[in-house]
Amino acid sequence: MKCFYHHDKDAHAICKNCGKAICSDCSITRKDEAYCPDCFSNLIAYHEKNLSKMRMIYIVSIITAAVVFFMNVEKSFEGALLMAMWFGSIPIGLYYAFRARSPYVAITLEGFGQLLLIRLVVALLFGPIYTLLSVINYLKAAAILRKNKALLEEIISR
Incomplete structure (x- = not known):
């Protein structure tokens, strides 16, 4: 699965709120939950x-x-x-x-x-x-x- 924001990068997390796939550059982790x-x-x-x-x-x-x-x-x-x-x-x-x-x-x-x-x-x-x-x-x-x-x-x- 590719990152929603960077289509050339693989996603490593799913946003807790919207469900978008996000790469490590886009991911913001708070309390063990990833956000776009x-x-x-x-x-x-x-x-x-x-x-x-x-x-x-x-x-x-x-x-x-x-x-x-x-x-x-x-x-x-x-x-x-x-x-x-x-x-x-x-x-x-x-x-x-x-x-x-x-x-x-x-x-x-x-x-x-x-x-x-x-x-x-x-x-x-x-x-x-x-x-x-x-x-x-x-x-x-x-x-x-x-x-x-x-x-x-x-x-x-x-």
Whole structure:
């Protein structure tokens, strides 16, 4: 079988997503799975979209924190700072609380309300923790994305 991109070379792998035969020059291996340049490019675009969504949530969080801080700074600087950190983490907490899968399926409107209330409480209580973990994961994902983009450019330039 010949490579989809280089018709003169023998293929040594099959793309995990699209099934194209690819040679060793075209193959991009991640977690023991081979990808063609097109599918790897699509995967990078998907991750860029997710990072962009997280940046928007961070912007909303920063604006929320700034508003809360400046509304309360005259009373107490330390109190305003703590409140800003807590309220600033709410958008991130809500994002993660509502993104999490739940084994509970609400059948009634009352059950739906209870599920919604539980998720809101979780977002409020664990928002600061979600924020810290989210920023760490964002930084790791951004670094991996930069490496993957460089790898894709190297593969394409061959």
